[in-house]
Amino acid sequence: MKKDYLKRLLFLHLFLLILGCKGTDSAIKMPKNSNTGSWVGTWACAQMQVEPNNMPPSPGLSENTLRQVIRVSIGGKHMRLRFSNIFSDQPTVLKSVSVANVVNAPAIDPKTQKILSFNGNPGITMNAGQEVFSDAFDFELQPGQLLAITIHYGATSLKTSGHPGSRTTSYILQGDNLNNEAFDGAIKTDHWYSIMGLDVSVGEKPAAIVCLGNSITDGRGSGTNKQNRWTDILSARLSADKKTENIGVLNLGIGGNCVIKGGLGPTALDRFDRDVLSQNGAKWLILLEGINDIGGIKRAEEAPAKAQELIEAYKVMIDKAHARNIKVYGCTILPFQKSFYDAPYRQEARNLVNAWIRNSNAFDAVIDFDKAMVSETDSGTILSNMHDGDFLHPNELGYFTMGQAVDLDLFK
Numbered sequence: 001m002k003k004d005y006l007k008r009l010l011f012l013h014l015f016l017l018i019l020g021c022k023g024t025d026s027a028i029k030m031p032k033n034s035n036t037g038s039w040v041g042t043w044a045c046a047q048m049q050v051e052p053n054n055m056p057p058s059p060g061l062s063e064n065t066l067r068q069v070i071r072v073s074i075g076g077k078h079m080r081l082r083f084s085n086i087f088s089d090q091p092t093v094l095k096s097v098s099v100a101n102v103v104n105a106p107a108i109d110p111k112t113q114k115i116l117s118f119n120g121n122p123g124i125t126m127n128a129g130q131e132v133f134s135d136a137f138d139f140e141l142q143p144g145q146l147l148a149i150t151i152h153y154g155a156t157s158l159k160t161s162g163h164p165g166s167r168t169t170s171y172i173l174q175g176d177n178l179n180n181e182a183f184d185g186a187i188k189t190d191h192w193y194s195i196m197g198l199d200v201s202v203g204e205k206p207a208a209i210v211c212l213g214n215s216i217t218d219g220r221g222s223g224t225n226k227q228n229r230w231t232d233i234l235s236a237r238l239s240a241d242k243k244t245e246n247i248g249v250l251n252l253g254i255g256g257n258c259v260i261k262g263g264l265g266p267t268a269l270d271r272f273d274r275d276v277l278s279q280n281g282a283k284w285l286i287l288l289e290g291i292n293d294i295g296g297i298k299r300a301e302e303a304p305a306k307a308q309e310l311i312e313a314y315k316v317m318i319d320k321a322h323a324r325n326i327k328v329y330g331c332t333i334l335p336f337q338k339s340f341y342d343a344p345y346r347q348e349a350r351n352l353v354n355a356w357i358r359n360s361n362a363f364d365a366v367i368d369f370d371k372a373m374v375s376e377t378d379s380g381t382i383l384s385n386m387h388d389g390d391f392l393h394p395n396e397l398g399y400f401t402m403g404q405a406v407d408l409d410l411f412k
Contacts, residue, residue: 072143092155172187216334231251263293
């Protein structure tokens with residue numbers, strides 16, 4: 001039985017490596033105008049098919065205007081936007097798109113507004129399963145600023161590609177309101193649609209940190225429109241240090257995401273090429289995934305095998321990142337005792353995985369979020385003032401603590 005189990009794990013590792021070589025997502029193709037030598041990501045979000053309860057509210061996107069707000073990490077004077085129709089089964093038309101500085105969302109500063117083009121045209125039709133870049137354009141982008149992206153849509157796919165966990169309010173107005181400064185009377189929705197990345201052109205060697213994770217990276221429990229996820233805290237700290245001020249931070253978290261199977265959105269393994277390897281200038285990967293896989297364990301006898309499957313999956317992602325000269329920093333899984341995931345056998349699996357993360361030397365470094373967040377009186381419970389009431393997700397203080405716990409020397 002033990003030999004059969006080891007053979008199965010070896011087969012899984014080899015199978016995942018083969019998938020990694022082939023690519024697991026047919027939509028992962030860098031656009032023709034991509035230039036990985038000078039572009040670096042300043043903002044990104046992970047794509048998924050938007051669930052019915054997170055779809056755009058009435059009046060919807062078709063023939064209407066959507067204004068979305070993002071917080072960038074690093075600045076620049078030359079940039080381009082990346083758009084997604086990856087999980088749609090019909091074309092989506094972007095009639096016109098602009099960017100501008102935010103005054104008081106959704107209001108913009110019209111003096112800063114820049115109209116985008118696509119292959120020299122004012123708009124573009126994104127085919128089903130496609131992603132596109134805008135043409136590069138000049139814009140005075142400041143580090144850490146809020147940027148408004150306004151899209152006037154034509155016809156849109158019934159299946160929408162986007163990022164539900166924006167933690168940021170978006171605004172919809174009927175008709176063509178691309179040049180509407182105030183956006184008064186807009187319908188509000190706390191989700192992002194169609195946008196997936198923003199790159200800036202840099203003169204020196206580009207460098208960005210990709211943060212791959214689940215709801216704890218996505219920021220559940222952080223403040224809506226406060227931009228205070230742990231990745232935002234890390235970005236602000238990097239920006240304030242002269243030695244790291246030009247490093248982008250890209251949040252590729254998906255709430256409810258799993259590493260191997262199940263969960264919400266494509267698994268970490270399935271989306272790895274697009275969400276990590278396709279990011280321009282990626283130099284580091286911070287990996288905080290696995291709590292939802294462990295939370296899905298149904299029986300005690302499954303716990304050791306699930307822990308080992310997670311470890312094998314981590315190895316695959318490490319190997320793929322290292323093949324692209326990306327350093328990988330492994331994060332320990334946070335405490336979840338007293339949460340809806342709590343069970344002795346799930347705690348066993350978490351302990352096995354965390355022990356491997358800390359002691360295997362498989363990662364280039366370890367970020368011990370478990371140690372930073374665990375209660376002093378109970379090794380399996382998150383600090384009482386650090387969670388959002390469910391003993392699983394950090395609150396605003398918890399995310400601040402996580403962002404402060406990352407050693408900036410890892411990026412110098």
